[in-house]
Amino acid sequence: MGRAIAVLFAKEGARVVLADIDQESLNETAAHIEAEGGQATTVTANIAKQEDVDNMIKAAVDTFGSLDIVVNNAAGIMDNFKTAGECSDEVWDRVMAVNLTGRSNLCSI
Ligand SMILES: NC(=O)c1ccc[n+]([C@@H]2O[C@H](COP(=O)([O-])OP(=O)(O)OC[C@H]3O[C@@H](n4cnc5c(N)ncnc54)[C@H](O)[C@@H]3O)[C@@H](O)[C@H]2O)c1
Numbered sequence: 474m475g476r477a478i479a480v481l482f483a484k485e486g487a488r489v490v491l492a493d494i495d496q497e498s499l500n501e502t503a504a505h506i507e508a509e510g511g512q513a514t515t516v517t518a519n520i521a522k523q524e525d526v527d528n529m530i531k532a533a534v535d536t537f538g539s540l541d542i543v544v545n546n547a548a549g550i551m552d553n554f555k556t557a558g559e560c561s562d563e564v565w566d567r568v569m570a571v572n573l574t575g576r577s578n579l580c581s582i
Contacts, residue, residue: 475546476502482542483511490533490540492518492525493547512537520547520575530582545579547571 476498479489483506491499491513499515506513516532518525533540550571552564 475544476505478544478546479513480506480509480511482544483513484509487542488512488537490514490516490529490536492516492520492529492532494519519571520578521570523578526575526578526582540582543579543582545576547575 475491475493479491479502483489489506489512491502492515493499494517496515496517499517503513503515514532514536516525516529518529520526530540548571550568552560552568555564
């Protein structure tokens with residue numbers, strides 16, 4: 474979904490900053506956008522980490538001069554439908570860090 478959103482924004486003239494934990498996927502999306510005449514830059518980032526989110530914003534400002542729109546789309550990760558009793562502390566913390574803290578990190582920029 475993030476790739477489709479980025480490609481559509483670029484087609485409409487936006488200069489896009491692509492961010493994901495998966496650099497290979499970012500490279501594919503950037504190549505796709507550039508092949509269609511658009512502009513994109515990539516940042517490897519885990520939205521659960523405030524420092525990574527700060528780097529995303531810095532990349533937008535450094536590369537394109539400003540940040541106008543944020544698409545808060547990174548994964549809503551799952552716990553493989555474990556019951557509350559089966560869910561380990563590690564899985565709970567990871568899901569909360571990405572789905573809750575990560576979203577909040579991006580909303581608070
Ligand atoms: N596909 C659907 O039907 C559907 C329905 C409802 C909601 N959603 C939500 O929409 C969003 C996108 O869904 P999708 O189907 O494209 O998911 P997807 O799993 O295909 O893609 C998610 C992307 O997020 C990246 N990612 C994972 N953890 C990350 C992190 N911590 N920081 C940065 N990037 C991270 C992954 O590398 C991947 O590229 C998710 O939040 C999902 O929960 C999807």
